[in-house]
Amino acid sequence: MKSLKASRIISNTIIYLILGIMSIIWVLPIVWIVLQSFGGGGISVRSQLIPETFTFDNYLYLFSNFTGVTNPRASNHSLDGYFFGWFCNTLIVAVLSCLISTLFVLGTAYALSRFRFKARTIFMKVNLVIGMFPGFLGMIIMYWVMRDIFHLQGNYFSLVIIYSAGAGGGYYIAKGFFDTISKNIDEAAMIDGASKSQIFWQIILPLAKPIIVYTVLTSFMGPWGDYVTSSYIIGLQNTSNWTVAIGLYQFTTGQDIATSYYTQFAAGAVVVALPITILFFALQKYYVSGVTGGAVKG
């Protein structure tokens, strides 16, 4: 009995040790970024784990159009005073496309879960096939469509269209959730004289709160952190229309910029990541239920 207890203590200690080390590995880069965002002084900051001097200037620089703080290390000041605009652009794009795509996803999922019509299986199969194509390929045409048909080139509203228009295809998880809501509820409502649209808005949606939150969260986080599409559609010339992803990427890799703007990049990263992280942890419960459901349903 004693040996059993001892072995349990040993194994638990090992597990705590492993989890502890892993936690450190997981948190360390994030801690580094936060520390760097307060880092001051010369170029050598980048190769130090803990900066020698601490300053708040990096954050003030991000809002330099209000604060007037500039980067003393840099020779190239072409990106000064833009960050606040990028942040607003990203917020507008993310909120709009989140609203539209949530509506699309929930509607599609409801229709596919509750109705049986001729084109249903064809639609589902075609959607599966589309998923096999690398989505980026479509951007070539979207660039031209936005430029010559919608005349929205370099405008971040074109991003809203691109992010949300095809969103209905990602209905899988929501459909899996709707499938689990009993159809007896629908039938009971139908006997009471409710139409199908009333059932959707007044009965199913209030019951589907977890999946609504999940869909909102994922469709907000997508545009918020997207670089590939936004950089191609907006283009590198239209600096004021960039999203934060393009801007921060330029801070680390842009010509003449990458060497001197890494603390500013760190501050920007914190500013961008903080709201989404808080949102995520506040709604974590729903996110987990969505992912778990999706994993089981496929």
Place this chain on the structure above:
Amino acid sequence: MSNNTNEEIKNSNEKENPQVNSVFARKVKLINPVVYFFTVVLSAIWKAIYWLFDLVVSMFTSIGHFFKLFGLGVFHGVIGIKDFFKRKAHQFKYNDRSGRLSFFLFGFSSFSNKQYVNGVLFALFEVLYIVFFALFGANALYMLTFGKLGLVAPGPDPFCEDEQFCEWINGDNSIMILIYGLLWILSIFFFLYIWNRSINSGYNNYRIKEFIHFEQLYKDNIEISKKFDAEAKKAFEEGISCKDFINSKKAEIDEYVSKIENKKDADYTRYLLINNCRHSYKYFKTVKRQENVIAKLETKREKVNQICQDGLKAHIAECDEKRKAYTGDDPEYFEKLDISIEKYENKNMGKLAKWDNKIKKQNHVLEEIHKRYLTFVEIQETRNNDKYGKFNDYYKYVASLDAKILFYSHYQEFKDLYESKLDKYQEKNEENVQKIVSLGEEMNQKITNTRTSFDAIREKKKALNDELAKVKVAYKEEVKAIKAANDPNKNQLLMEAKAKLVDGTTAIMRSLNDLPSDKNIKLLEKEEIKESKNAYNRDKKYLKTNYTSEEFAMQEVIDMMIVEYKLNYKDAQAFAKKLLITENKAQRFMTSEEVEKELNTLDKEKEQYVKDHPDKYNGRPVSFKETVKSLFNDKFHITILSLPVIGILFMSIMPLLFSILVAFTNYSTGHIPPTQLFTWIGFDNFATLFNPPADSVYVVLPNALLRTVEWTMIWAIVATFSNYILGIVVALLINKEGIRLKKLWRTIFMMTVAIPQFISLLSIATLLKDTGALGRLFNDTFGYRLGFGSDGSANGVMMAKIIIILVNVWVGIPYTILSTTGILLNIPKDLYESAKVDGAGTVTQFAKITMPYILFVTGPYLITQFIGNINNFNVIFFLTGGGPSIVGSGLLGLGQTDLLITFLYKIVTSTNNPQYGIASTIGIVIFIICSFISIVMYNKSNSIKEEDQFQ
């Protein structure tokens, strides 16, 4: 060999039933460790070989499957098109004039049936489409095909001589030509769809109006159809072919039809009867085929049975001989022989059960065929009834008149009731107050009951725990006593005591496990209390306590109408409003003369209506208002799907078709619109990728591409499985009993999910650069630079790849933890309990219980993960950007760690040498790889098949 087959059976058992694992785990304990080790290793090797073999086989079958699916698709497509035109021809032939005209003039039938809005929409669409097609569409299609994607490039006029005063020509834009061409092709399909709608609406209107006529036609022909049916059976049994049979019956049908006077009816009857013959003949053919299938299965089953029986006999004989020859003194030996015979029998039963199952399934199919059988005429009759019968307004209208008549004929009664109830409202109010109070008491009672029942469970749990503690204490004391006694067979006694402990605790543990956990008890209790509160609130809502006098009287009248006269709620409410009429701003009852007058008019109306419709039918095509209404009710899916489908069509499908088309053009450097043109070049891009001409810059491309595909596959496999397995391990560690701060650990790992990937990856990349903190650290400790993403030597590339995979683990593990935690908690605990009792170690439990269970549930998830990793853009792009680059360009900037998808991105976004044609070709290659892998995996995955059945 026999070992192998046993292994195979065991494998298949494990897949079907995870509980077998515990039995296996029990066995493990009995075998000695060396033998155990070798069996495990051998079985692992055998499993790996078997799995590989299976994979190769399933790859080939998948290729077969793929082509089969493709062929079937083409076949069904052709048949579908043929059927479509056949149906249209039928609809044209058996239709009235307006229906026929709406083949050419959209919405003509709608106009003649007073559906003006529908008609206007149809006609407007047709006119506008034709005008626009003539103006733009024809030109767009011409430019797409024969115009070679543009004839004149923009620039100065080529025919002018003086360069300074040249006119600027706008020219063609190949991209726009391609886009508009594609849109016009799609619009043709849309036009066909609307055309079909117009025809269908015309035909439907005709059939709705002629419903009774067709009903009569079918009824007249049912008898003769049955006669032909019987003859078809006879003919089939005699071996006459379908064609001959129909030809032989034609004379008889003609004779029968010639008696019908109306030519149209005669034609339709002929159509019905000929199809009746064909349908019946086909039915008997299907039945025969099905019977053949069953007979074949049965003979096979007989054969298998014979083999099994022979084998069993041989085995019994063998065992008997062994029994006779045995001279040892193992008391269990004979038992073992008996068990082996029993096992053999069970195996036989299993084999036969498989065949029986197959036969049962086929028999079921046959039954279904029999059950569904009707003659062609009968089918048409039911279809007519289903599709067009519902438009009959006759009974609905008569019923509404009847209800009105009922109301006015009992007017006096309602009036009396109303007057008598006017002063009773306070009583009702008091009664309802009383009722609410009693409901509240009931609710309180329910809540206390719930609390006591859950307290009982808690107490039971506590008692069990106490008992467990007691058993443990008793064991400890026993051990102490044994140790103190210093018995010679102390070990034996200790073992016995331990066995006793295990016996005692397992029973208690099992009943403890059956009870819900403390957390769940709390939750359930809360839920039940909430439910009873909700029920109280719900019931309370219907008990009104503030009735006014008139309200109450009206309510009583409505109740009476519903209860005694069986009126529906809507009608009752409408009639109740008619009880009092308003005159000069004052309300009064109707006089008896007025009631009399109402009744008279209603009677007359009903009489007239019945007289006007002797066949009790009044079919009326749906009005536009009803159509719109149905868009929010039984056709709500059209409303709610229209926008998402349009979105998918224009933002997903169209770009995809476009990129497929671009793969056949030379859209690349030197051919970039808007200043230059590009054109169709057939399969040249594919040739450049796979077999470039020796003198071109792309000679090295096939090799480099092959290397990229290789790395993509390695990356996808390693990234998927490392994330998957490590994620499960970490999830297990966190969820292990006795580990505290579970929430904290989970939250920490969730960090990389919450933070946008481009931020976490970019900061890691900065850290790993030679100037970054980690890169500097590496340089200081090892004495040479890390060169992450820039060192092109074999060593550096290897290092970069390893780091990428490690970082991917950092980013990806949390997702696996998230998605498997719930599944881990759902694994039945008694599986582990029994395995633990049998002494299976942690590793065995993991390999034999946890992994199979999770794999079973998350199979589809794994496939999507794999596909996702093939297209995993973020990790590669933000970490290395594909670098270190391959020296000797002409490779479009292809780097050593580039995946196909990042390579594609580079080609497309390259500012000095974009090659859109080649990029699209690579996109098609990625598509083929992904779809092929998906088909192979889906074919192999059991859970997918089951989900299909589930659906």
